[in-house]
Structure formats: C-alpha cells, structure tokens
Amino acid sequence: MTPSDSASPGPGAAPSGERIERLGEQLAGRLVLPGDPDWDDARGAWQLLADQQPAAVVIAAGEQDVIATVVAARRLDLAVAPQGTGHAGGTIPSMRDTILLRTGALDTIDIDPETERVRVGAGAVWSDVVEAAAGYGLAAVAGMSPSVGVAGFSLGGGLGWLARSHGLAANSIRSLDVVDARGRPLRVDHARHADLFWAARGGVAPVVVTALELQLYPIDRVRAGGLLWPLERAREIAHAWREWIGSVPDTVTSLVRVLRYPPIPEIPEPLRGRAFVGVEVAIQGDADSAAALLEPLRDLAPEIDSVRTMSPAKLATVHGDPEQPSPAYGESTVVREITAETVDALVDAALAPSSDALLSIELRHLGGMLTPGRADGGAVSSIPGAGVVYAVGIVPSPEAERPVRAAASAVTGRIAPYASAVGVKNFSDDPQPAEELYGEATERLRATAEHWDPERRIRIGHPLDGPRSGAAPGAESSTRPEMLD
Ligand SMILES: Cc1cc2nc3c(=O)[nH]c(=O)nc-3n(C[C@H](O)[C@H](O)[C@H](O)COP(=O)(O)OP(=O)(O)OC[C@H]3O[C@@H](n4cnc5c(N)ncnc54)[C@H](O)[C@@H]3O)c2cc1C
Numbered sequence: 001m002t003p004s005d006s007a008s009p010g011p012g013a014a015p016s017g018e019r020i021e022r023l024g025e026q027l028a029g030r031l032v033l034p035g036d037p038d039w040d041d042a043r044g045a046w047q048l049l050a051d052q053q054p055a056a057v058v059i060a061a062g063e064q065d066v067i068a069t070v071v072a073a074r075r076l077d078l079a080v081a082p083q084g085t086g087h088a089g090g091t092i093p094s095m096r097d098t099i100l101l102r103t104g105a106l107d108t109i110d111i112d113p114e115t116e117r118v119r120v121g122a123g124a125v126w127s128d129v130v131e132a133a134a135g136y137g138l139a140a141v142a143g144m145s146p147s148v149g150v151a152g153f154s155l156g157g158g159l160g161w162l163a164r165s166h167g168l169a170a171n172s173i174r175s176l177d178v179v180d181a182r183g184r185p186l187r188v189d190h191a192r193h194a195d196l197f198w199a200a201r202g203g204v205a206p207v208v209v210t211a212l213e214l215q216l217y218p219i220d221r222v223r224a225g226g227l228l229w230p231l232e233r234a235r236e237i238a239h240a241w242r243e244w245i246g247s248v249p250d251t252v253t254s255l256v257r258v259l260r261y262p263p264i265p266e267i268p269e270p271l272r273g274r275a276f277v278g279v280e281v282a283i284q285g286d287a288d289s290a291a292a293l294l295e296p297l298r299d300l301a302p303e304i305d306s307v308r309t310m311s312p313a314k315l316a317t318v319h320g321d322p323e324q325p326s327p328a329y330g331e332s333t334v335v336r337e338i339t340a341e342t343v344d345a346l347v348d349a350a351l352a353p354s355s356d357a358l359l360s361i362e363l364r365h366l367g368g369m370l371t372p373g374r375a376d377g378g379a380v381s382s383i384p385g386a387g388v389v390y391a392v393g394i395v396p397s398p399e400a401e402r403p404v405r406a407a408a409s410a411v412t413g414r415i416a417p418y419a420s421a422v423g424v425k426n427f428s429d430d431p432q433p434a435e436e437l438y439g440e441a442t443e444r445l446r447a448t449a450e451h452w453d454p455e456r457r458i459r460i461g462h463p464l465d466g467p468r469s470g471a472a473p474g475a476e477s478s479t480r481p482e483m484l485d
Contacts, residue, residue, distance in 0.1 A: 045086025201378025
C-alpha cells in the first residue's frame with residue numbers, strides 16, 4: 001500500500017455535489033464502498049501482494065454498468081481501473097481517486113466453428129475458454145496458467161505454449177468491444193478506430209474492453225509435459241536443452257527451469273521439499289515424431305517424465321502454476337541469444353544461495369513466430385530476443401518480501417549483460433518504464449492515449465507515464481514501496 005493510498009479520502013462529493021452512491025442505483029451489478037462488509041473481498045486482487053485501495057469498487061454485470069461507471073467517474077472526477085482477475089494487480093502504481101471496475105462477471109464465451117473464432121467477455125479466464133474451444137477441436141493462443149484472464153493476458157502480449165508457432169496472443173485478437181474514456185461503446189478492429197486497435201494489442205489503449213474476438217486454431221492434440229532431474233544436474237541439463245532447441249521446429253515451444261518445491265502438504269510427495277532442473281515442452285505433431293524429437297532429452301534419463309498426449313485444453317496444467325490467489329513476486333529479462341555463456345550465467349544465478357528464496361527460475365525459448373518481422377500485429381507483436389528469463393518467489397509473509405525481491409533482482413542482474421533492450425510486459429510484476437516495454441511504439445502510444453483520454457480517466461497497468469528508465473525497482477510506484485526502505 002502506498003502512503004498516498006492509505007491517505008485516500010475515499011469517495012466524496014463531485015464538484016457538482018453529486019455523490020458516488022448514486023452510481024450504485026444505476027448498476028445492474030454492485031457498488032462497494034470502504035466500510036462495506038465485503039470491501040476487502042471486492043478490492044482484493046489475485047496477486048495478494050497488491051494492497052489495492054481504490055475509492056470504490058464496481059462489480060459490473062454487463063456493458064451498461066461499464067458505461068455507467070465511466071460516465072459517473074467523469075462527473076465525480078475519478079479515474080477507472082478495469083480489472084478481471086487482478087493477476088497484474090501490482091502494475092497499477094496507485095488506485096487513489098480511482099474506481100476499481102471488476103469485469104469478472106462479463107464471462108460469456110461464444111465460439112463460431114465456421115470462422116474458428118471465439119468472442120469472450122472481458123472477465124473470462126483461460127481455463128473456461130480452452131475447454132470450450134477444445135469441444136470444437138480448436139485451440140487458443142492461451143497462457144501457461146489456467147486462472148489468468150483472457151483480457152489482461154492477450155492485451156499484454158501473451159506468451160503461451162503455442163508461442164513459437166502462433167506468436168503472441170495479441171496477434172490473434174481480431175476485434176474488441178470497448179467503452180472509451182467518454183463512456184461510448186465502440187467496436188474496434190482494423191477498419192474501425194484502427195489506432196485504438198493497434199494500441200490495445202500489446203501496448204496501452206485507454207479504454208475498458210468489454211469483449212474480445214480471438215482467432216482459434218485447428219489443433220486437437222499436443223504432446224506436452226515436463227522432464228525432471230535432480231538439481232545437481234542443472235548445468236548439464238541446461239546445456240543439453242540449449243543444444244536441443246537449436247534443432248527443433250517452430251511447432252515446439254519449451255523452457256528450462258530450476259524449481260525448488262516448498263515442503264508443504266499441497267505439493268505431491270515425489271516433489272515436496274525437493275529441488276529439480278526441468279524441461280517443459282509442448283509439441284504439435286504426431287506421437288512418433290514427438291517421441292523422436294524428445295529422444296535426446298529422454299536419453300539423459302529424467303527422474304520424472306510426464307510428457308504425454310493431451311488436449312490443448314490441458315496445456316495449462318503443464319507449468320504447474322497456482323490456481324488460487326497467491327502472493328508472488330517475479331522479475332524478467334529478455335536475452336538476446338541463448339549461448340553457452342547465457343546458460344552458464346543462468347545456472348550460476350539459479351544455484352546461488354540467494355536463489356533458495358525463489359520457487360522457480362526459468363528460461364523460455366522464443367523465436368519462431370515471435371521473431372520481429374514474422375507477424376503482423378499491434379503495438380507489440382514480437383519479442384526481440386531468443387529467450388525470456390523469469391525468476392519468481394512466493395512471499396508467504398511480509399518479512400519474506402525483501403529476500404524474494406533481492407533474489408529475483410540477483411538473477412536478472414546476473415543475466416543483465418545478455419539482455420535485450422526491451423522487456424516483456426506480462427512478465428513484469430511492478431510498473432516498468434514505457435520505453436522498456438514498448439520501444440519505438442512508445443511515442444505513438446502516448447499520442448493515441450492523449451487523443452482518446454486526455455484527462456487520463458482510464459487507468460491501465462504499466463501506465464505510459466509510469467517510472468522512467470533507471471528508477472530503482474518499485475521506487476515511486478510499487479504497490480508496497482515501504483517494503484524496500
Ligand atoms: C501465476 C501466473 C502465471 C502467468 N503466466 C503467464 C504466461 O504463461 N504468459 C504470459 O504472457 N503471462 C503470464 N502471466 C502474466 C499475466 O498474463 C498478466 O499478469 C496479465 O495481465 C493478467 O491478466 P488478467 O486479466 O488475469 O489480470 P488483471 O490484473 O485483471 O488485468 C491486468 C491488466 O490488463 C488490463 N486489463 C484487464 N482487463 C481489462 C479490460 N477489461 N479493459 C482494459 N484493460 C484490461 C489492465 O491493464 C489490467 O491492469 C502470468 C501471471 C501469473 C500471476
């Protein structure tokens with residue numbers, strides 16, 4: 001919680017004298033105010049480290065509630081922060097004088113098997129969408145975690161198990177239904193409000209999205225899972241993976257990771273309290289060709305091998321991400337190349353004593369359709385690098401935050417000599433400088449935001465006028481800057 005958040009006066013009267021309570025009377029959903037019995041539930045994010053202190057929360061029941069909220073916010077001189085799940089709750093610097101607009105109830109899923117497209121409400125989560133798509137033999141460019149929201153993931157870029165063959169999720173957005181900062185409902189696509197459509201895909205568009213139309217792909221089976229070896233073999237396995245990815249086609253997306261499972265009952269017995277080096281993989285293709293591709297890795301005799309044939313809907317189980325709200329902090333770095341030197345640096349960092357505070361340190365293989373110039377898209381349609389490192393730890397208590405942050409920073413610091421100039425928005429848990437996320441697109445994004453929302457009415461994660469490059473991580477803008485003192 002920022003000092004400014006804690007000092008927030010809460011909802012007050014507008015200059016006109018109107019009170020926010022009037023908005024509640026206009027909603028099919030609900031207005032929740034500080035002091036209401038369910039205030040903490042309503043303001044809470046999936047990311048439990050984000051102590052969101054808005055002026056009010058609207059739990060929208062549909063598009064009309066979104067319009068009413070934006071219109072009321074204008075009269076009350078408040079901002080509006082749209083949020084589905086709150087997985088990225090830490091990326092909005094402050095919710096002072098802001099209505100938190102929860103979109104979770106906008107969760108319709110309509111699949112058109114003819115066009116192989118799905119129209120989803122902005123509150124839908126991936127687990128529901130991939131299951132529905134699989135019923136038609138179709139797959140979405142979904143995330144590696146079932147509980148992540150389709151809206152935040154896709155608008156933020158979106159890197160999943162089909163990434164090397166189908167690119168970023170943002171490139172699969174075909175149209176958006178939005179409410180703009182003046183409260184107008186708009187359909188946005190290549191032909192209508194093309195500037196907004198460009199900005200929304202991977203960048204920042206100052207609108208509330210109410211629905212997304214996404215392209216699906218005819219994939220009904222994948223071969224996917226994880227191979228695990230004891231941590232002592234980290235260097236050998238990481239280098240073997242590096243050599244292996246040099247020969248795999250774009251239909252293979254994989255990562256190498258070091259995993260330290262905590263000794264808690266939720267973790268199954270063979271893994272509980274142990275540390276591993278793992279390779280996780282998703283392969284499109286028949287079982288025989290997948291087996292042939294995997295042979296060099298299986299020859300290294302993994303202790304656990306869970307790679308099997310599955311529906312693409314089950315891909316979200318491969319990474320083993322938590323499905324319940326969690327307090328986690330992570331940092332990421334895009335690496336220019338995956339060389340022997342890069343891998344050595346990663347393993348050095350992963351084996352350093354400080355990394356005991358982290359749950360996972362991974363390196364995802366990029367390239368393929370993520371390569372700049374390969375795909376047409378919006379503000380961010382590719383990743384200029386060969387891999388992305390993500391180091392993350394669980395923060396079970398306030399005292400644990402400092403060591404987890406320090407450990408994640410130590411990993412990204414060790415990798416820094418190999419870093420690309422641009423980062424990945426979805427892998428940044430604190431607000432990042434716009435130039436580091438959007439590169440050359442930044443100025444055009446700022447111009448688009450100025451045109452559509454000159455009053456900065458809509459508050460989006462990683463704001464364009466957020467921290468400048470070189471600021472200490474979390475400084476000025478972290479949800480919990482006091483933890484760094
Ligand atoms: C456990 C875990 C696993 C993850 N795995 C992956 C992964 O494999 N690949 C990957 O790319 N990312 C991954 N992420 C990151 C995730 O994609 C981002 O945090 C994403 O922003 C979450 O979207 P959300 O809608 O669930 O979250 P929210 O916090 O609800 O939304 C995030 C942001 O999206 C925007 N947004 C959301 N809804 C709307 C709307 N209706 N209108 C306008 N803007 C909106 C806002 O800027 C909002 O601040 C993971 C995150 C977690 C916590």
